[in-house]
Amino acid sequence: MESKKVQKKQGTEKLQRIIEMCVAIENHTVDPFLLNVDDIIKVVQEYFPHWDKPEELNLDSEAIHHLASVIKLQSEWVKQRSTSLYTDPFLLEEKITQATKDEMVGVFLGAWHPLVELEQLSLHSLGEALRYWERLLPLRERWPELFVPEVGIGTASWDELVKQRVLGDKVFSDELEVFWRELKEMVKVKGVDGKMRYWDFVGADTYEETVQRAFMASFLITYGYATLEVRPLEEEIFIKPFERPVAKIATQQSVSVPISVAYDDWQKWKRGELD
Amino acid sequence: MLFYRRHLKPGVKGWELHKALGADYPKVLEVLDDYLKSLDLMVKTVFEEEKTPVGKPTLEELNKARFYVTLRGELTPKESRMIGWRIDDLAGLAVAISYIISKKGQAPRKDVEEVLGEKLLGWKVGANIDRYIRYGYLQEDDNEQLYLDWRTRAEVDEKALIDLLLRSEAQTTLPSEGEGEEEEAEEQESD
Numbered sequence: 001m002e003s004k005k006v007q008k009k010q011g012t013e014k015l016q017r018i019i020e021m022c023v024a025i026e027n028h029t030v031d032p033f034l035l036n037v038d039d040i041i042k043v044v045q046e047y048f049p050h051w052d053k054p055e056e057l058n059l060d061s062e063a064i065h066h067l068a069s070v071i072k073l074q075s076e077w078v079k080q081r082s083t084s085l086y087t088d089p090f091l092l093e094e095k096i097t098q099a100t101k102d103e104m105v106g107v108f109l110g111a112w113h114p115l116v117e118l119e120q121l122s123l124h125s126l127g128e129a130l131r132y133w134e135r136l137l138p139l140r141e142r143w144p145e146l147f148v149p150e151v152g153i154g155t156a157s158w159d160e161l162v163k164q165r166v167l168g169d170k171v172f173s174d175e176l177e178v179f180w181r182e183l184k185e186m187v188k189v190k191g192v193d194g195k196m197r198y199w200d201f202v203g204a205d206t207y208e209e210t211v212q213r214a215f216m217a218s219f220l221i222t223y224g225y226a227t228l229e230v231r232p233l234e235e236e237i238f239i240k241p242f243e244r245p246v247a248k249i250a251t252q253q254s255v256s257v258p259i260s261v262a263y264d265d266w267q268k269w270k271r272g273e274l275d
Numbered sequence: 276m277l278f279y280r281r282h283l284k285p286g287v288k289g290w291e292l293h294k295a296l297g298a299d300y301p302k303v304l305e306v307l308d309d310y311l312k313s314l315d316l317m318v319k320t321v322f323e324e325e326k327t328p329v330g331k332p333t334l335e336e337l338n339k340a341r342f343y344v345t346l347r348g349e350l351t352p353k354e355s356r357m358i359g360w361r362i363d364d365l366a367g368l369a370v371a372i373s374y375i376i377s378k379k380g381q382a383p384r385k386d387v388e389e390v391l392g393e394k395l396l397g398w399k400v401g402a403n404i405d406r407y408i409r410y411g412y413l414q415e416d417d418n419e420q421l422y423l424d425w426r427t428r429a430e431v432d433e434k435a436l437i438d439l440l441l442r443s444e445a446q447t448t449l450p451s452e453g454e455g456e457e458e459e460a461e462e463q464e465s466d
Contacts, residue, residue: 089378092373092377092440095440095441095443096374096377096390097393099440101394102352102362103443104366104373105355105365105366107436107439107440107443108365108366108369108372108431108436109350109351109352109355110349110435110436110439111435111436112349112350112430112432113317113345113347113348113430113432114346114350114358114430115285115286115343115426115429116346117278117285118278118279119280
């Protein structure tokens with residue numbers, strides 16, 4: 001009685017392992033030919049007489065069902081590989097790597113039928129082309145907008161360039177000198193300790209003029225007519241004119257100070273809010 | 276129409292022949308193919324998207340197909356050099372096409388470069404693949420995957436190529452008795 005129980009237990013475990021294996025094959029995680037169908041059928045046959053309970057018979061039928069699925073997969077595998085179109089990719093790859101250049105060329109030439117093309121002018125096509133050329137309108141008539149009238153090379157006077165706003169009405173260095181003198185005057189009147197707030201100097205009635213003054217102020221600083229004093233904690237910038245332009249300024253380690261002259265800042269300055 | 280290149284690609288579409296010759300153009304092509312036999316040429320039909328019909332193609336399928344004139348027979352290695360192919364470049368093309376076929380029509384460029392790099396100089400590998408692409412034998416997508424292009428479909432009998440490749444391997448792994456005799460004969464000749 002005890003041995004029958006042990007046998008049943010062994011049989012149940014074996015059937016469960018068979019089912020697991022079959023499921024793995026069905027899920028394509030295992031090669032279907034790893035399973036020896038004959039051996040499995042022998043195992044199923046061996047334990048079948050011991051089954052009397054419905055769940056045991058159910059397990060048996062489940063094992064047979066999965067086994068049938070595996071046999072189907074094996075059959076499909078054989079069918080696919082037996083068709084003339086199937087070639088084992090590994091086998092092909094192996095052959096490609098083993099073949100010498102000459103062998104490869106020999107093989108390829110047996111399957112290669114290059115295209116045949118002609119490249120040749122005929123009298124007929126030449127005649128057609130000439131007739132087309134005769135009918136073809138000159139480019140000047142087809143796309144008149146492409147042809148801009150030619151203008152001779154000439155010279156422009158100073159006044160003309162000022163008029164066209166290519167040049168200002170003063171020489172830039174003269175303008176800079178005037179601006180520098182203005183800074184010095186303003187510092188004398190409004191400044192403290194030989195300097196004044198940057199915005200008080202560049203700020204003007206219009207935003208455009210303010211930008212223009214900021215632009216000029218940047219040249220004053222770059223060319224050594226003035227310098228900036230930045231107080232990061234107070235967020236204040238002062239401009240300080242030199243009595244004489246400092247020529248050595250370009251040789252020193254210079255630092256760029258970006259100053260935003262935004263429209264909002266200008267409005268705040270106008271309202272006296274930019275402190 | 277078939278011999279002269281009218282578009283970017285050579286050959287002519289079925290509907291163009293239909294327009295020029297009428298609905299009976301397949302019969303005209305048959306007659307032409309027969310005539311070209313004596314010149315060792317043939318009319319090659321390449322169906323759209325490799326959809327080769329199982330039976331006799333319909334007129335609609337033929338209209339969508341492209342027709343070319345190709346060599347009917349085979350070239351010898353000497354003849355292939357005469358039409359401008361170096362043996363290295365041709366072997367490289369053969370390897371690239373075979374490799375892509377073995378990978379079911381698609382292979383990463385890196386892998387093809389690796390295979391070619393075993394027997395070709397490094398700088399030549401990339402240049403050759405670019406050349407095969409330029410000629411229309413291969414095409415490459417944005418993901419650097421290589422596929423067979425229109426010229427391979429027009430010029431190369433893919434099945435014959437694979438069969439020949441398999442056979443050539445069989446000969447090298449299982450040498451026949453006759454082969455040994457040939458080698459002996461060659462040795463005697465060289466003596």
